[in-house]
Amino acid sequence: MHTPELWNDMNxxxxxxxxxxxxxxxxxxxxxxxxxxxxxxxxxEKVELYRGRCADAGVRPRxxxxxxxxxxxxxTEKTDLxxxxxxxxxxxxxxxxxxxxxxSGTTGKPIVVAYTDQDLEVWRNVMxxxxxxxxxxxxxxxxxxxxxxLFTGGLGAHYGAEALGAAVIPISxxxxxxxxxxxRDFGVTAICCTPSYFLHLIERxxxxxxxxxxxxxxxxxFGAEPWTEGMRARIEARTxxxxxxxxxxxxxxxxxxxxxxEAQAGLHIFEDHFLVEIVDxxxxxxxxDGEEGELVLTTLSKQAMPVIRYRTHDITRIIAEPCPCGxxxxxxxxxARRSDDMIIVRGVNVFPSQIEAALLKVExxxxxxxxxxxxxxxxxxxxxxxxxxxxxxxxxVREMEELRQRLAHAVEETVGLRVDLRLAEPHTLERSAxxxxxxxxxxxA
Numbered sequence: 001m002h003t004p005e006l007w008n009d010m011n012x013x014x015x016x017x018x019x020x021x022x023x024x025x026x027x028x029x030x031x032x033x034x035x036x037x038x039x040x041x042x043x044x045e046k047v048e049l050y051r052g053r054c055a056d057a058g059v060r061p062r063x064x065x066x067x068x069x070x071x072x073x074x075x076t077e078k079t080d081l082x083x084x085x086x087x088x089x090x091x092x093x094x095x096x097x098x099x100x101x102x103x104s105g106t107t108g109k110p111i112v113v114a115y116t117d118q119d120l121e122v123w124r125n126v127m128x129x130x131x132x133x134x135x136x137x138x139x140x141x142x143x144x145x146x147x148x149x150l151f152t153g154g155l156g157a158h159y160g161a162e163a164l165g166a167a168v169i170p171i172s173x174x175x176x177x178x179x180x181x182x183x184r185d186f187g188v189t190a191i192c193c194t195p196s197y198f199l200h201l202i203e204r205x206x207x208x209x210x211x212x213x214x215x216x217x218x219x220x221x222f223g224a225e226p227w228t229e230g231m232r233a234r235i236e237a238r239t240x241x242x243x244x245x246x247x248x249x250x251x252x253x254x255x256x257x258x259x260x261x262e263a264q265a266g267l268h269i270f271e272d273h274f275l276v277e278i279v280d281x282x283x284x285x286x287x288x289d290g291e292e293g294e295l296v297l298t299t300l301s302k303q304a305m306p307v308i309r310y311r312t313h314d315i316t317r318i319i320a321e322p323c324p325c326g327x328x329x330x331x332x333x334x335x336a337r338r339s340d341d342m343i344i345v346r347g348v349n350v351f352p353s354q355i356e357a358a359l360l361k362v363e364x365x366x367x368x369x370x371x372x373x374x375x376x377x378x379x380x381x382x383x384x385x386x387x388x389x390x391x392x393x394x395x396x397v398r399e400m401e402e403l404r405q406r407l408a409h410a411v412e413e414t415v416g417l418r419v420d421l422r423l424a425e426p427h428t429l430e431r432s433a434x435x436x437x438x439x440x441x442x443x444x445a
Contacts, residue, residue: 127160138165152254230360
């Protein structure tokens with residue numbers, strides 16, 4: 001498979017207008033079909049799981065005559081990647097693999113992912129385009145606070161930013177006071193981290209006397225966890241930066257599957273490297289553009305570990321309308337929830353993002369909350385703990401109770417359940433340098 005090179009002039013400046021982001025749709029679809037056929041052929045030839053499943057489904061690589069025929073291919077689930085641990089999904093020999101990453105493995109065996117030299121070039125390619133979509137360029141100074149190591153976020157952002165021509169500060173996660181010092185002293189113009197960690201960084205920075213208006217910081221590249229428009233509004237209002245949502249997952253490539261552009265109106269999927277489908281999460285049947293469903297992804301240029309029709313469990317929809325930025329890549333709506341994040345309380349389906357959206361409608365709250373699930377006498381109970389501002393948390397019992405009732409009512413209206421809402425003092429709920437842990441389910445304890 002041919003991998004497009006990065007589009008640089010003789011001075012090393014990236015020109016996004018010359019990227020595949022702007023290909024005519026007919027040319028983009030033709031490229032996708034060519035790469036889809038090659039991917040399926042490689043997967044069936046090299047990976048036992050795909051060879052067996054395609055044979056069971058009666059599908060051969062030469063049967064794929066259109067992109068719609070991808071719907072005849074078998075799905076891949078996360079359990080497939082765990083069941084073939086560590087190397088069973090590889091389509092390249094170890095002598096051709098130059099990088100291995102793995103998931104945290106908190107719910108079982110870790111998922112191991114592999115990259116050839118060409119795979120790393122593709123990864124740099126999509127990350128360069130990610131940063132360019134947010135208006136970053138050569139000369140920017142990017143503080144990379146994603147975790148380095150087996151997690152794909154840190155190195156994925158690092159090498160993409162370097163290929164863009166920016167200066168990268170590989171600070172990784174944690175050590176928040178040092179993060180603030182670097183942010184202030186190094187002239188940082190963009191930061192990469194999870195949105196929940198940046199909220200924590202905002203608190204520490206302001207406690208240390210930092211004035212955001214005095215910094216050259218203008219952009220945050222936030223991903224690795226779902227977050228809401230309400231959280232974006234809080235971040236931008238507090239700091240004056242533009243907060244951009246990015247999307248990726250280790251099983252597909254890492255960060256760089258999709259990104260917001262400066263229009264902040266959905267995430268462009270890099271369709272020259274990833275085929276996107278939306279299916280009904282219950283039946284697996286395809287959904288038309290504009291209808292909400294589960295995101296399914298197929299890699300189109302991955303050598304070491306091609307993945308066919310991977311069920312992400314992320315819930316979104318395709319935005320078919322043209323984007324004001326001029327990119328012809330289709331967009332998906334920002335992902336605020338996952339089908340496997342759903343919690344069932346007394347028969348009602350609840351998503352943490354619904355709780356967050358309800359809480360952030362009330363100005364006196366901070367975007368830090370925790371959902372605690374317990375079971376008493378066979379009945380599920382949900383407690384929502386939310387931090388409130390310093391000015392609100394006081395001895396004025398009546399005002400505190402009025403705020404608590406307003407928040408409880410907002411949550412009840414949103415999810416249809418009465419909850420035990422507790423107000424917490426600022427800085428008392430647990431913070432994380434990585435993905436935020438919002439739900440504490442103690443029902444099985």
